[in-house]
Amino acid sequence: MRSIEVVLDAPSDAAVRAAWAALVDADLPSLGRHPSPSNAPHVTLAAGPALAVPSGIAAPLPTSLRVGGLLLFPAGPGRSVVVRAIVLDDALAAFHRAVHAARTAHPLVGPAPEAVETTLPGAWSPHVTLARRVRDEDLPRAVAALRSAPLPAELGVAGVRHWDGDTRTITPVT
Template identity: 70%
Template sequence: MRSIELVLDPDSDAAVRAAWDALTAADLPSLGRSGTNDPHVTLAAGDALPVPDGFDAPVPTTLRLGGLLLFAAGAGRSVLVRAVVVDPVLSAFHSAVHRVAPDAVGTSLPGAWSPHVTFARRVRDEDLPAAVATLRATPLPETLTVGGVRHWDGGTKTVTPVG
């Protein structure tokens, strides 16, 4: 799978990693456990997404976080994320990404996309209260600063900065 993603500036990246570390310290699932994840917001995902040359809309400079969300991850398990609020700048950029990468999966298309920052995958239902309490105790800023755009190729494990 390939993806086009917004990545965070060093301060926002560190804030998300602090939340990952807090989950790990509480012996809960966390994206910080793998050591290979970077905090990001996926804009498009698909098997054949090209590395874009550029976009016809400006890259957002900030992302406003919304509330905690759960995505289904199998029986009795959830993915724990914070929503990203879609403002006009993010919406326009997301559409621009899909003009240069039209073969994305349906869940990343405009109108179906739920932008988010992921904190943990496969959290057991019985661990959700502890995970939520841990994230509450490690507050994030309301606004994250965007550090750039990247193309991720999961097949070759290659990151290509875009723009």
Template identity: 65%
Template sequence: MRSIELVLTPDADLAVRAAWDALTLADLPSLGRSGTNDPHVTVVAGDGVTVPDTIATPPVQLRLGGVLLFPAGPGRSVLARAVVVGPALAAFHAAVHRAARGTVDTSAPGAWSPHVTFARRVRDVDLGPAVAALRSAPLPDRLGVAGVRHWDGETKTVTRLA
């Protein structure tokens, strides 16, 4: 899978990593355990997403919404926080979607659910403790954006775009 992602400012990155650490300390699934993941917000994804010739100017900040759960198999969920789609983010997303090829349907305008992921495959019985752990490392209402990157999951290659 390949993707175009928003990367966070150092302060925002540290805040997300603190949330990952809180889950790890509670002995719960966490993206902090992977060792190779960086906090980000995926803008578009798909097997054929290539590095675009040009990239739109990203928003300066992202406003966070509530806790999200995405299905991750029987009795399991992905635990995330929503990113609110305001006018600047919607315009950026639409421009990136137009420039990118080979995206999955969930990357399309109107179907995209931007989010910051904390953990994958959290068991249903652990959702309450996971949310409680996240409360111990609260995120700010807004996260700063430091730039845009292209991620190639097959080759584990990052290309900085903006």
């Protein structure tokens, strides 16, 4: 799988990592349990099995992202992915559309591979993932742990990266 992601500035990255650590300290699932150097707090803009590094994105990258509420996405029977929503304001929506336009604008190579439907404009729910596969019975403890490490109202943006899960390669997107 490949993805195009917004990465956070150092203070915002540290704030999300503190939330991950609070979950670990509570002996719950957390992205903080993944020691890979490529594991960084991010907001996925597009994902798919063969996404190329986009170029010529025709909208400015927002400098900050407004944090919304705690959300749960299904992760199998009796389990959820725990995330913090990112508010989809006009600037972020325009950038997201521009990323997808740049991703599909390859006239010499033909149509670009399709992105996963839930990352397409109109179907996307921007978020920062905190934990995967949290059991339903552990959700109250997860909420309590996350209250001990609240995220700021806004997260600062450091840039955009392309992640290639097959080669485990990160490429900055300019």
